[in-house]
Amino acid sequence: MMATALRHSIDRFADLPTLYAQMVATPEYQAAFGDPMPLSIAEPGDAPAEHEMPEPIAAQAECGGIIAAIFDLFTGTRLEPLAPDIAWGFVNSFHYLAGKLEKREDGFAKELGELARDPEGSEIYARSLEEKQIQCQSLAEQRQAIECMRDYAAEMYRAQSGWPWSPARGTRASSASSASQIAAIDFLRARQLEQRERHLPQGPVVVVTGPADWHDWQAIWARLDAIHARVSHMILVTTGQRRGVDQIAAAWAARSGVEVPVVRYGLYGTGRKTAFTRNRKILELKPVEAVLCEGSGVQANLYQLLRQANVPIHALRKADQSPDAVRVPPRASRRGH
Template sequence: MYTLEHTQAVSPTAVICENLEQFGGAPAKGDPDSRAIWDRDEALAGLVTILDNFVDEIAPDGTQLADERESLLWGFVNTLHMQTVRLDRAVDRLAPELKNLQRAQDGTEINAWELERIIERARNLGDRRDAFEQLRDAAAEHYRRDTGKTWRPRHGSHTSRTAQLTSAAIDARDFLRARENEKTQAHLPEGTLVAVTGSKPVENAQTICTALDHVHGKYPDMVLVHGGGPGAEKIAARWAESKGVHQVVCRPDWNTHGRAAPFRRNDQLLKLLPKGLISFPGSGVSENLVDKATQLGIPVHRIAI
């Protein structure tokens, strides 16, 4: 730290140079960046310390703030998730420029330097994205330990490129788009799609788990497809998390389709062409899905609870 006497004794330029020597300098926007992306071990340890302090000191058991803990922890994980999404999009925005520069290569040093600069920028952004993803996954694991629930974003998918999740949840719209997009094909959960429907309250979850265990035994590569609803679908989602089974979630788009959203969701689910549909007691929406699946020739297995 500089005292008043020190700053008066040296020039402003000397102070800046000494700061750069001690702490390093950030490059200008668009310039090559030789700094390390992050200190992984320190960052992850610091994250755990922050979350532990939050739970133990800010919202401890026995206080009213403890009732808000789950929501606040979810928001903390979501902040890291959205930073990951933002950096992902920043890398995608560089793709057209990279393609143009690759086509424009004419052997000149200027074009080659510009291409190298953009490639380095994309690589740095990708590395930053991976760092935030690892922070997000660590925070999501803390959320699971503290609440007993698996963290999921309210919209979109939850996958991880940098860590092996026990089970990934893929939004159905992302799944359909990815089938047509070579860039994301590698991130699709591979396996046999098996759909589940049923929204009525369930007292005996074991019947559902037993049925899913039987199907999983027949199709070890099973991918569970469901609507993200209550009742049997919620129990099935928790079963998938406990078994490490990937999920494709078809949520209704209420903003776009209004009251028709659940029926449009059924159409979207069937576009995935599941191997079969397991039907537990549900509402008229569930029966609509069963009827449409039958018309398409998709085997339906009804199970009473």
């Protein structure tokens, strides 16, 4: 099945040779699968044991093969329009599971912190502390592996459908790094730093905002590619909409090789002034550059604020968008929300 999917997909999509045909596991897969912990706990309540991890190249190939097979099976049939929806759900299942694992990881980290702050000298205490640490590390290892598969499946989805994948809800943050046995306190500190960098990243802010009714993703991606070339450690700030400009920008940030943190600066509160207050809050982030797509009066207000602050602005007009003839195929755009 995999060989057939590979052969057909490469004939149709230029992106796939770099994603799938080169049968060498990417550094992300090598990091997530290639250096497992000596001991792990596969299920809560189990004793620490030596459990194998899937081979990096096998995990990468099978993950990509499933996405390719979905499109190959449906192409040329009356089910073809459904392929992007099914493939989107497959990617989202990894995203959903990664979130569940992170919540469980947070719970064990809290218990581990409470134990570490109240040390005892007993053998029972030492064994309990060690098992809690291994459990937390095991969950972190599982989460990193699932996030790695999600990110690769998302790239395959983009190559096959022509539209970048994005989650229906929640944030997307991933990192592939091998776990090692370290002291409980050091482990918690390292984990807190990782979470802070994943969810509260530090770096120069680039603002991207615009209306939900926007289809020209190539123009936005081109501007962001140029900015990223100059500001490689940038943070992307959007207004958190699930469609249009914000979704296009978030999908760009999630591409393999880009991996730019995204902060969704949504609306908090009600009333006519809420959006304008948010604009001022965005200005307080001291952005170094901005991509603004033509929209409402709120968007015009943000343009004026940034211009007064001498922030370089890439302004895109609705009338300058690519025509409908070069839009992303409608079957793929249904997942742009």
